[in-house]
Amino acid sequence: MEVSKLIIALQRSKNVSIFTGAGVSAESGIPTFRGKDGLWNKYDPTELATLYAFREDPLKVWKWYLWRMRLIALAEPNTGHRAIAEMEELFPNFLLITQNVDGLHRRAGSKKLVELHGNIFEGKCRSCGKRYSEEELSSIFPLADKNYLRKLSEDEFKERILNGLREEELPECLVCGDLIGPGVVWFGESLPETALSKAYRASESCDVFFSVGTSALVQPAASLPLIAKRSGALLVEINPEETPISSYCNFVFRAPSSEVLSEILLRLKEQR
Incomplete structure (x- = not known):
């Protein structure tokens, strides 16, 4: 009715x-952030999805985002x-x-x-404000490419990214040279x-x-x-x-x- x-x-x-x-x-x-079985129960996003966290430990933040990006890449509408x-x-x-x-x-x-x-597969430099499309970010940082992440097995992902990724591999802004972060809105950002x-x-x-x-x-x-x-x-x-x-x-x-x-x-x- x-x-x-x-x-x-x-x-x-x-x-x-x-x-x-x-x-x-x-x-x-x-996974949702706020549902009963969501990411809120496994992580504290306020320690990861912030500019402060990125400045303190960009490698840790990017590993977390790449983990999320792989889950998304494997999902279907x-x-x-x-x-x-x-x-x-x-x-x-x-x-x-x-x-x-x-x-x-x-x-x-x-x-x-x-x-x-925003979009998790895009990029943003928090220093100069330069934004990167999905295609642009993938060309600078191939590990963030949706197709690449989709092909990785769980063991390959752990070996290459969770255990193998190094800070010197993280994407750098083509304008100012600072590190590029994911193109999403973090806590504390407008x-x-x-x-x-x-x-x-x-x-x-x-x-x-x-x-x-x-x-x-x-x-x-x-x-x-x-x-x-x-x-x-x-x-x-x-x-x-x-x-x-x-x-x-x-x-x-x-x-x-x-x-x-x-x-x-x-x-x-x-x-x-």
């Missing part, structure tokens, strides 16, 4: 925004990713806003998106201004706003669903667990995102 009511609302909508978090990629086998990619074709105005850094939305075919927290502005505008103007697989805890991104609600949008949450925004939502689905989004997409296509 809830899906039927939502489909009626979506049929009347021309402007839709979808906001995704780690729960979407968890269905592809990528799931039906939730693919459903979102198809949904962008059904509405005149659409924006996918993701907190995920894994690039699986792009691999699934999404084109109308902003990656608020979100990219252009991406955040685009996300705010989409949240303020949409008819329906989906919050999918996100804990709704990390600011300022966590404010987007409530901005949409205050601006008059219907608020839809898809998350197996309750979150701080659940009580504000018009529709709540306590099920995996791949299951709910696939059904929504199917019903929308049937009505066209």
Whole structure:
């Protein structure tokens, strides 16, 4: 019944925004930070995903990121990713806003998106601000190449990277010569201004706003669903667990995102 009511609302909508978090990629086998079995339980990201940590021990930080990058390289977009990619074709105005850094939305075919927290396969120099695309970083630092990481066995990865990587192999900025770090937003860093502005505008103007697989805890991104609600949008949450925004939502689905989004997409296509 809830899906039927939502489909009626979506049929009347021309402007839709979808906001995704780690729960979407968890269905592809990528550990979350804040879930019950997430990386928060194994590591303290505040000791790794910071500029201070990178300055203190760049080798340790890069080994951790390469470990994460290999997990992502081995993963595939799931039906939730693919459903979102198809949904962008059904509405005149659409924006996918993701907190995920894994690039699986792009691999699934999404084109109308902003990656608020950056992309793990890209690079950034924290000294001069120079950014490196995935292709540029791979050419400077072949160990970060997605295809290379995908080919490595567990034992090969441990031998070459976890045990064999040396600091003199880490990528250096072509502009200033300092070390390049992963192209993600670290704790204490601001979100990219252009991406955040685009996300705010989409949240303020949409008819329906989906919050999918996100804990709704990390600011300022966590404010987007409530901005949409205050601006008059219907608020839809898809998350197996309750979150701080659940009580504000018009529709709540306590099920995996791949299951709910696939059904929504199917019903929308049937009505066209």
